[in-house]
Amino acid sequence: MDPRTWMCLTCGWVYEEAAGAPEHGIAPGSRWDDVPLNRTCPECGARKDDFEMVEI
Known part of the structure; x- marks a missing residue:
């Protein structure tokens, strides 16, 4: 699978x-x-659930 x-x-x-x-x-x-699920955004502290896959 591609990154x-x-x-x-x-x-x-x-x-x-x-x-x-x-x-x-x-x-x-x-x-x-x-x-890990407990990892948060290093910039704002948002939860991992607050991330979405994007195409750049």
Whole structure:
């Protein structure tokens, strides 16, 4: 499956699976499904449920 991109619906922060977010403790290549449910948006604190898959 190709890497996907997820966006916080609250603030617009974007998570790209291919790039990960190493500065926030998520390794490159980490699938969104593998990110823990208790993980919050690093910009605004929104819940993981507040993210939506987007096409960029």
